[in-house]
Amino acid sequence: MAELADIDQALAWHLGSNHFPPIPSAMIPVAKDAIEAASDDDWDREIDLRGIVEWRDQTTAPAYALVDHMHLDPWIR
Numbered sequence: 001m002a003e004l005a006d007i008d009q010a011l012a013w014h015l016g017s018n019h020f021p022p023i024p025s026a027m028i029p030v031a032k033d034a035i036e037a038a039s040d041d042d043w044d045r046e047i048d049l050r051g052i053v054e055w056r057d058q059t060t061a062p063a064y065a066l067v068d069h070m071h072l073d074p075w076i077r
Helices: 007-017 025-039 063-070
Strands: 046-048 060-062
Touching: 007 025, 025 046, 025 063, 060 063
Parallel strands: none
Antiparallel strands: 046 060
């Protein structure tokens, strides 16, 4: 799925099908921000969770935590 040209479509499928419970598609922009940070080798970059969820009572989470939780490794370049 990571090879699809439409990253939004690929992430929607991945987050909805490869996780239980499914991660909502509203998290796609968060996932894309985490992928960008990891691809820039900025694993500690704080990613805004856009009011969808909290991480450790915070409204942001480090890219490494999001990549790990959402299994985004295939998209990191």
